[in-house]
Amino acid sequence: QQQVKQSPQSLIVQKGGISIINCAYENTAFDYFPWYQQFPGKGPALLIAIRPDVSEKKEGRFTISFNKSAKQFSLHIMDSQPGDSATYFCAASKGNTGKLIFGQGTTLQVKP
Amino acid sequence: NAGVTQTPKFQVLKTGQSMTLQCAQDMNHNSMYWYRQDPGMGLRLIYYSASEGTTDKGEVPNGYNVSRLNKREFSLRLESAAPSQTSVYFCASREIGGSQETQYFGPGTRLLVL
Numbered sequence: 001q002q003q004v005k006q007s008p009q010s011l012i013v014q015k016g017g018i019s020i021i022n023c024a025y026e027n028t029a030f031d032y033f034p035w036y037q038q039f040p041g042k043g044p045a046l047l048i049a050i051r052p053d054v055s056e057k058k059e060g061r062f063t064i065s066f067n068k069s070a071k072q073f074s075l076h077i078m079d080s081q082p083g084d085s086a087t088y089f090c091a092a093s094k095g096n097t098g099k100l101i102f103g104q105g106t107t108l109q110v111k112p
Numbered sequence: 113n114a115g116v117t118q119t120p121k122f123q124v125l126k127t128g129q130s131m132t133l134q135c136a137q138d139m140n141h142n143s144m145y146w147y148r149q150d151p152g153m154g155l156r157l158i159y160y161s162a163s164e165g166t167t168d169k170g171e172v173p174n175g176y177n178v179s180r181l182n183k184r185e186f187s188l189r190l191e192s193a194a195p196s197q198t199s200v201y202f203c204a205s206r207e208i209g210g211s212q213e214t215q216y217f218g219p220g221t222r223l224l225v226l
Contacts, residue, residue: 036214041220043217044155084188098208
């Protein structure tokens with residue numbers, strides 16, 4: 001049972017465009033929703049995260065939109081750059097254990 | 113600060129062999145985690161440790177054991193490796209600051225079981 005479903009599996013965007021990655025979750029007890037970025041051969045690194053008491057969080061070109069009623073959240077990358085080409089994972093956790101449930105990942109390619 | 117370090121970087125095992133993956137962090141974090149990453153499946157939690165001396169199962173613990181040796185070190189052991197355990201293994205430690213939690217991941221261990 002996949003508790004966090006991520007789409008699309010892969011995404012190609014032109015430089016300067018907007019990249020949008022979506023995630024849906026099932027467990028309403030989840031209370032922390034981070035996005036991780038992973039470059040080839042490296043470990044994932046935290047990009048941005050949100051808690052369900054807000055509907056949007058923005059850090060630079062990266063924005064999380066959160067829809068609690070729909071149990072969905074998304075990552076928007078504005079003005080996408082070739083350096084943003086990486087694999088992106090959404091995740092969710094509940095309580096204070098930090099046990100993350102990850103989505104399947106999205107491979108983003110930004111074409112120059 | 114080295115952050116989270118993992119050894120070895122790459123390992124080839126034959127079915128039935130055993131090995132221990134080592135992980136250490138120098139950030140004084142209490143919580144540490146072991147994940148495996150497989151194509152199309154994201155990362156899945158194998159075991160975690162909330163603090164020195166405590167461990168708990170994650171999503172996919174079968175075939176693995178862990179030891180939280182001290183606050184710095186968290187090892188993952190495969191007692192009898194199987195081809196299904198071919199994967200990339202990541203160790204992570206967690207920092208909590210206000211409402212933000214950050215898991216810092218190591219560079220990974222690539223394991224091939226023949």
